[in-house]
Amino acid sequence: MKHFNKKLTFFIKTFGCAMNENDSEKLSGMLKALGYVEENDINKVGLVIFNTCSIRENADDRVFGNIGAIKTVKKTNPDLILAVCGCMMQQPEIVKKIVRTYPQVDLVFGTHNIHQFPELLNNFLVNGQRMIEVWEDSDAIVEDLPTDRRYPFKAFVTIMNGCNNFCTYCIVPYTRGREVSRQPGKIFNEVQALVADGCVEVTLLGQNVNSYGNDLEKDVNFANLLRKLNTIENLKRIRFMTSHPKDLTDAVIEAIADCDKVCNYIHLPIQSGSTRILKAMNRKYTQEDIINRVQKMKDRIPDVAITTDIIVGFPGETEEDFMETLKVIKACKFDSAFTFLYSIRTGTPAATMENQIPEEIKHDRINRCLEVLHQIGHDINQNYQDRVVEVLVEETSRNNPDRMTGRTRTGKLVIFEGDLSDIGKQVMIKITDAKTFSLDGKKIEQEETDGRINPYDDPVPENS
Ligand code: SF4
Known part of the structure; x- marks a missing residue:
């Protein structure tokens, strides 16, 4: 066994769309099933995965910038394993470029074979040799991969x-x-x-x-x-x-x-x-x-x-x-x-x-x-001003820890005073300040809603 990574820790950076985020949740789920834990300090972590996106050319540049930076990290953290996957890897010329120019990349796989990741990782750990495995296409979606969801609700x-x-x-x-x-x-x-x-x-x-x-x-x-x-x-x-x-x-x-x-x-x-x-x-x-x-x-x-x-x-x-x-x-x-x-x-x-x-x-x-x-x-x-809307509370506001944020059924971002116990719940919010990009509101108790817990009961905005 040429290379044995003692640090069972990982860090995943996801580029691009929700499909990629979902793939990253699966990668994280597979790693946790293997006993790995998440670690955000890239200087200490045992395994880094870049899940890449190819929708825009400047996204490619960002990925190569991140891969380049790992070369320096590997000087102080030589056991670090770098895996690169996602849409960019489905382009053969990108994979060729990585093989030729970026020796710090240890594993490469594509969008069609993420289920093979544990096997590729294990092969790398046992043999210490770079693993490059990208499937061109697939005619089935692999079922039942463990998924590490970011939100429980x-x-x-x-x-x-x-x-x-x-x-x-x-x-x-x-x-x-x-x-x-x-x-x-x-x-x-x-x-x-x-x-x-x-x-x-x-x-x-x-x-x-x-x-x-x-x-x-x-x-x-x-x-x-x-x-x-x-x-x-x-x-x-x-x-x-x-x-x-x-x-x-x-x-x-x-x-x-x-x-x-x-x-x-x-x-x-x-x-x-x-x-x-x-x-x-x-x-x-x-x-x-x-x-x-x-x-x-x-x-x-x-x-x-x-x-x-x-x-x-x-x-x-x-x-x-x-x-x-x-x-x-x-x-x-x-x-x-x-x-x-x-x-x-x-x-x-x-x-x-x-x-x-x-x-x-x-x-x-x-x-x-x-x-x-x-x-x-x-x-x-x-049209939302003074209306009561149902909000699924998601997290603490980035700008104010005393405020929570969530979404209406229509996808509107609502900000209100609340606490961590609201997360994951559907609460009723009266909109007090309708802004261009978000709605500020106040949490109200069920009785105050006149029993209207369905936002469809609210008046239909003029614009619709
Ligand atoms: S080709 Fe691209 S933009 Fe067009 S439908 Fe498919 S994913 Fe969407």
Whole structure:
């Protein structure tokens, strides 16, 4: 045994999205099952894992910066093992670069074989030789991996992996492979077990949850999955992300409307409001489709909150295209949006498109876009003033230890005076100060609510 690591401690740094966070919870769960404990001091820790993201090129640079820094740490902590995994490792040229240039990396594995991690780690400990093992693809999701959840009262549940859509700016289909859905029974059992363990909220994860089940039997689809999970006793809230507008069927909208546990909140990334740019992005829907879907949701789902993602400055985007995006934002009245400047992602079709947009134009457009979004968000939040809302309390406010934060069913961040005993509970909060990005409120007792514990009983905001 060339290398034996005596320190059974680990540190995981996660880059990127909720799917990666969920993978990190599994890595942590596997390590804890092996007897490892978490340690935040990188100078003392025995094992460091970087779970990487490849969605943006500057995310790659950050990862390489972190890997570079470990070289120095290894001088004072020579037993340290460095493992690197996640989406970046699904790109062969990245793995080649690591093998060639970063001898401090001991283990490399990908998104399709995280279940092999304990075996790879053990092989490394026994042989002391670098382990590089990345699967190109997989046609199944490995079940029953131990998961170390960050919160006892809420959990991520991956329902599918991969994506079939090949949006022209996106690297995900190349790194996460084709869509693979989990069997509904497995998902149901997992959620049931989570609820038995004290969890009250689940967030169903997939790159495009609306196409869940397309690779399974005829009756398996996202709408039916929501209806089935809605029957689980003591589960209070079901959330999901991410939805692709082209696959948001009437059946899904009806299921959200019918199922009391499914939150009246949808993140629906539109990316652009220009039909011409949407075509260049290969999104397979039009401006009209977006407006139609949003209207349908607002008609059918009481008090629904809708957020979105917008990319500005996609190659070839003219001022007219950008104005179309603003038009759609105003028509749909999104509660909020994640906005991105288009950035080249090597390996995607858009990276080599002509008419890349100058940075100053992108910045000007994103600022104008944010101005419109913030005004709409502010107006929508004003409708919460003096309302009583149900909040699932999550943690202590970062800015004030006497205040707690939580989310409404519509995903709004609420801040109120409370204490640690509130964490994980659903409390009723009267909103006293509705701000643009959050709502301040005061905790009230059940009697003060006139028995209204369901936020659907609140007046529907004008904007919806
Ligand atoms: S739907 Fe498009 S943006 Fe989303 S993961 Fe798939 S390719 Fe990427």
